[in-house]
């Protein structure tokens with residue numbers, strides 16, 4: 001998506017050889033027009049798939065997931081992060097390890113919001129190691145629902161996440177694919 005790539009080039013900040021700071025439009029301050037257009041783009045790519053629900057994880061996935069749900073006219077569910085293990089009969093729960101933050105979080109979704117009949121589109125802001133997306137897919141499967149696809153705003157293609165998700169058989173649609181960072185610049189695939 002050219003608009004997103006331009007935004008990354010102009011407003012993104014390459015922190016080192018693996019991290020990109022985009023807090024001026026995606027991770028802290030949000031650009032609503034861009035979010036809206038990204039939601040429309042995901043909806044276009046997954047048109048005809050009869051998606052019934054968009055699922056994301058707090059916090060940074062929520063904005064673009066809402067716009068995607070708006071464009072597809074379906075509800076949006078965000079997994080919550082919990083510090084402690086929560087095991088009641090009313091929740092789907094799985095543990096997600098963040099390589100970037102070097103911590104594990106139990107993520108939970110209330111059973112009322114996912115059903116076996118759901119066809120789910122998973123949305124997230126970054127794809128790095130793929131742990132977050134795999135955790136969300138795990139929760140969808142616990143509900144007996146199916147994962148129709150995974151929509152990612154920024155895929156860091158030099159990290160293992162995209163490969164892991166494709167290996168697991170998921171359709172992955174990324175709006176911007178980054179091949180590498182060099183001399184403070186972003187090189188797209």
Ligand code: G4P
Pocket residue numbers: 018019020021022027057058059060061097098099100101125126127128129130131132133156161
């Ligand atoms: P994964 O998301 O593919 O599993 O990879 P990883 O465990 O490395 O990512 C952990 C967190 O770090 C995620 O945010 C992810 O979005 C974020 N992240 C990964 N690479 C980058 C990057 O290059 N730049 C930025 N800005 N973030 C990155 P999170 O913990 O879910 O945080 P949030 O959604 O609450 O912001």
